Amino acid sequence: MLNLVPFVSVDDMMRLVLDVGVERFLVELAGTIEEDFRRWDSFDKVPRLASHSPDGVIELMPASDGALYSFKYVTGHPKNGSTGRQTVAAFGMLADVATGYPLLLCEMTILTALRTAATSAVAAKFLAPKGARTMALIGNGAQAEFQALAFKALVGIDRLRLYDVDPAATRKCAANLQGLGFDVHASASVAEAVEGAEVVTTVTADKRNATVLGDNHVGAGVHVNAVGGDCPGKTEVHAGVLRRADIFVEYPPQTRVEGEIQQLAPDHPVVELWRVVAGEAPGRRDARQVTLFDSVGFAIEDFSALRYVRAKVAGTGIGRDLDLLADPDEPRDLFGMLLRAEARRAAAA
């Protein structure tokens, strides 16, 4: 049936993630992202198309490697929590370039948290100090646990120092991570959280230029995983940290506008993460170096995530088919399809 598009709902995605196991899912997804980063040049790339409003942003993020095409619809609405909604909600689609026909429609609220965490961990594999075990996790909202587990599975982090302006978020995060192999410390301040941390992850949801991470919070040798600053006017890290750090980014034309580096000159030197993954640029060079991954999220990561999910659900029975595309008996006879539906109704009446 040409008209049917496999659909992975939120429940289906939870089933898939639990069947695979969260950590294995993150490791395999990170592997798929690395695969696609190594063939970066084979992709059609554009900065995402954002529609801003006073309450948030709605973005479309397309990518294509010439054989597959993907796009993600993703929102960023910091005030959504007050009505029980997600700050970041998303869904996406994978399609066949040759026909334009969709191959998969997929929830991506959960998947975005997973791919963001997997990408952060890929960066940290190349940038965090060797043998790093302690991570400060600033911002304990919807994405925090995913970040923690990705860093455990891919980097070896097993000591967490949590901080959030809202202690309830920290309690939620600590409770969720219980029994998952971490030594968890709830901190009363950012300064306390970063004590002894080799990796500092910032993942807050404030839509403004905040200084979540001050210049004095980042010592020599630390890797900063700056996840939360991801749209114009939204940053988390003090410019002083940025000036001391070697900065790694996904796609410069997008990160210059949306990332932490919107605080810097437009020609401030940055390294594209894919070059590090592909072995074309060095990652961490020495133990005193401050490295910073200015994560904003790029469409190729969503492409990888959809590609991974499509392969992973194949043959599992997870998901179901949606009647999304018209499929007349004769392709040029779209109107005739309507007429035949009418004839069937008349016959049934």
Add this chain to the structure above:
Amino acid sequence: MLNLVPFVSVDDMMRLVLDVGVERFLVELAGTIEEDFRRWDSFDKVPRLASHSPDGVIELMPASDGALYSFKYVTGHPKNGSTGRQTVAAFGMLADVATGYPLLLCEMTILTALRTAATSAVAAKFLAPKGARTMALIGNGAQAEFQALAFKALVGIDRLRLYDVDPAATRKCAANLQGLGFDVHASASVAEAVEGAEVVTTVTADKRNATVLGDNHVGAGVHVNAVGGDCPGKTEVHAGVLRRADIFVEYPPQTRVEGEIQQLAPDHPVVELWRVVAGEAPGRRDARQVTLFDSVGFAIEDFSALRYVRAKVAGTGIGRDLDLLADPDEPRDLFGMLLRAEARRAAAA
């Protein structure tokens, strides 16, 4: 339930269109499009984001009026017919700007044919010669019957002169239109089709610079409804016709690249159709004038179509809810939702 998104499938759309009646649907949809055209300035507008490949194009078409946001995913793959697929396939979404949450996911292959026809008819209401009853319909594929019915319902066309390079397409179109109130003439050539026609509609699918409509095919006083030319390198109308005509377009930044006017200088004068609808610019001024609507399809028409469908299905029971968005009990507790799903599985096992 915050996570559920109403979904209108292809079958649902057929049911809706048949319940309402094709002509009434077209008239009401045209009314909605006119409403939105009259408030053109209140929309966020961008040219569609196209991903081109050797076989076709995949496009994302967003629009927003500040309260609602819509986007359409639409393909153009001229060779799809050979594998039983649609040349143009589409689906779309309407969302709430304040939260970013989707309000409707909707098939748009049928809906695109309807909104394209409705928009053409809106243009013709202002541009076709007074009392026009005869239309030449060049290209008798998937969109032809929708164009015919829109022109009947909104302009008063009741005599059709069909032509297609493939006579089977003409036979299909003539058969489908039987009993719908037209006097239908199958023509052996474009020259024969345009004889006596006050309106000439071109709606072919060839993805190249073709001359479907030659300069000698368009006499004084005719309105040309040029629908098929809709991407770079795809045109249908001889430049000589364009030079003699007053040209009306949807959104110049998009039409200059995609429309018939890609054959003309980038500063060739055009009139925005919305200005005519809003009474800010004249439509047809005299009986000898050649007018041409260079239709490429703009995102606001899809916005109108989704807005119309959403209002129309309300309370009918048509469509069903999709579990598209994650909905944890506590919005920041996305990971906890996963943990609770796991606990439920363990309890059930």
